Amino acid sequence: TQLLEQSPQFLSIQEGENLTVYCNSSSVFSSLQWYRQEPGEGPVLLVTVVTGGEVKKLKRLTFQFGDARKDSSLHITAAQPGDTGLYLCAGGFYNTDKLIFGTGTRLQVFP
């Protein structure tokens, strides 16, 4: 059973466009992380959010954790070719160190 669903699965956009990626679950998480993975490399942690309703900004990237701690979104403003990659969300559970990864969103930004 996949606990974390990401949408869209694939996204192809032009440089300069804005986009939002969603991460949804029926489970409540103690924390939610976002990673970016480039071909031939392992995932790189972008951000960790731990409070319901929390919003974090990392340059052109804005991350939000849902009030109920069941969902999250990643918004990229003015996308650039360097943003191309696989974006993964991962949820952490209370009283355990285990992480569950989402299904992934593959983003392609064309110049």
Added chain:
Amino acid sequence: KAGVTQTPRYLIKTRGQQVTLSCSPISGHRSVSWYQQTPGQGLQFLFEYFSETQRNKGNFPGRFSGRQFSNSRSEMNVSTLELGDSALYLCASSLNSQITQFFGPGTRLTVL
């Protein structure tokens, strides 16, 4: 600080064989987690070792096993390889929790 290293980076095996993959964590990190990544199933947790003890385990058959040495380096072993074991195997290390972990580049295993 050097990052997480994994060896080998690429491996080709045939069905029925066994394979051992190695992971060297970031210096000072005591937790090592292993994941399998495939296009169909995404990133799935195999197991986590902390101070030479398996602390968490995913839902994989017993053909998948691992261990951790006193220097925190870890190995995972897959016996009796199946075609479906073809995947990118990722290792991640952290000080003491999966919540803040750093991934290695992975080992690409192809089973023919």
